[in-house]
Amino acid sequence: MTGREFFRTRTVAEALAGFRPARRTPAETVPLADALHRVPVAPVRAPAALPGFARSTVDGFAVRAADTYGASEGLPSYLDLAGAVLMGAAPGVEVGPGRCVAMPTGGVLPDGADAVVMVEFTAETMPGTIEVTRPVAPGAGLVRADEDVAAGADLVPAGRPLRAPDLGLLAAAGVVDLAVHARPRVVIISTGDEVVAPSTATLRPGQVRDATASALAGLVRDAGGEPVYAGIVPDDPGALEAVLREVLPGADLVVVSAGSSVGARDETAGAVAALGEIWCHGLAVKPGKPTLLAECAGVPVVGLPGNPLSALVVFRLVGVPLVGRLAGADAPPPEPTVRARLARDVPSAAGRLDVVQVTVRDGVAEPVFGPSALLSVLTRADGCVVVGEPATGLDAGAEVEVTLYR
Structure with a gap:
């Protein structure tokens, strides 16, 4: 592998269908x-x-359905009230021909009854006599025991x-x-001489606080995993490989947030290749092309670009489903979506997946553009629109499906 080539580039669809490690948590x-x-x-x-017993789904009277056939307001059926069922207790009466039993919703259906007529279609014309003004079929107003x-x-x-x-x-x-x-243990490794802890009070020129690790941890938790932060690794040759060797035995997934430069990508790829097999080094997606997928000692490894927006976009696409798969899920749960009209043209290039951040107001999706180094592009977005590989863009006014962020 030369220093300026991707190892093997795949589409996102190929990654989702083909990169399927067998590992599952215990x-x-x-x-x-x-x-x-x-x-x-x-x-x-x-x-x-x-529920284990036949029970009423309405307030009313347990009856034999045949005793209500032909009943109407002009020609009601008259039934003798034999008693009442109490909640949480077995019935103390049966329903015989021409008789009924008062029922609460959820009460146990007494023997002899095969339906419950709603109280709205009855009246007590005299003490002990119930008038039924609407017929019911067997099974009406109740659920069976199973x-x-x-x-x-x-x-x-x-x-x-x-x-x-x-x-x-x-x-x-x-x-x-x-x-x-068990919840997958997802070890998050940040790399770069310029990256410092979020607790750093004063930044020296060229330094940046590690924003990606905290955001990745949130995505991991949302996906059902347990994030484990392994710290910041400097750009020293061999340092990342040493950390990988240390964390792999206790990890179900390792995520490396690397720099976006060619050298940083090569450092990650070299460390991973020394310990396992690289499945792809480069995804046909924008943002997020410099993404690495691999397996080391049976543990999947995801190498992400260093720019926070790129890293989070691509982890949503391939990392989140991977966490769910490790946790035993056959398929990721569907994400909430909404249909909207694009407020403006969205350019794209054929052959790659474009993930466009949008806000959604009153059925209109307004694209949020900005460099992949700006995390605020994501914080301002309500969701994203995915432009498929064959498309060369979307026109203003086009109806699109927006995947909403939770």
Whole structure:
């Protein structure tokens, strides 16, 4: 590899489809309260049917549906009130021919009943007699004992991060602990003689505070990983390789934020190549072309450009899905999007993916342009528009899909 060549350039689509390390984090057992967004290692099956008993979904009266056929306001059906069901208790009465039982929403359906008529379509014409003015079909106003989940059926699948409703269903089934993939440990390494800690009070000429590492840590947490900061590595030959050797045994993913110069890129590529195999060195994307993807000792390594905007854009594209994959997810969860009209022309070059930052107001997407060294371009944006490789730009007024930042 010469000092002024990319090792192997790929498209973003090729990277997402082809760079798929086999590594997965091990299983750990967590309480249900800590399981949000975690990925089960295996399907969690229902130990019993849910809700476990036939129950009413409305306030009304449990009936035999046949006793209401033909009922109308002009010719109602009259039923004898046999009693009432109390919440949290088994029914003490049955529903026989010509009889009904008062029901609360969620109450246990008494034996003999096959429907519940809503209270809005009834009236108590005299003590102990209920007038029904609308017919109901069998199954109306109730759920079966196994209608939510059958015994032995999957409550939640493996490979999909748990959402809030999943936690509710698991709680309903009595699942209070479950095995999930551990959060991936993502080691973040910053490089460069000019990079100093954010706590540096006074900058000397040429120095910059390390902004990228903090932002990457936030993206890692959002993706379900555990960021581990390994510090700032100087541009000394061999220094990065030594740090990589040190952190690889305890990492699930290593992210190197390198300088954008050819020399800095070569330093990262050389250190990584000494320890593993480079899958690509260069992505057909703007911003973020000088990106490296590799595996070292079974651990995926992502080498990012030093400019903060470029680093964060490309990590969203390929790093975030990689963190989710390491955590056991079969596919990244969909990001929120909105349709909008472009406020102005957006230039692009065929053969590369262009990621354009935009603000969105009243259905109009206004591009936010600026050098890749300016982090404020991202902080001002509400989301981004991706211009595909075949396109040579987008016209003002074109309808686009904006991926919104959370």
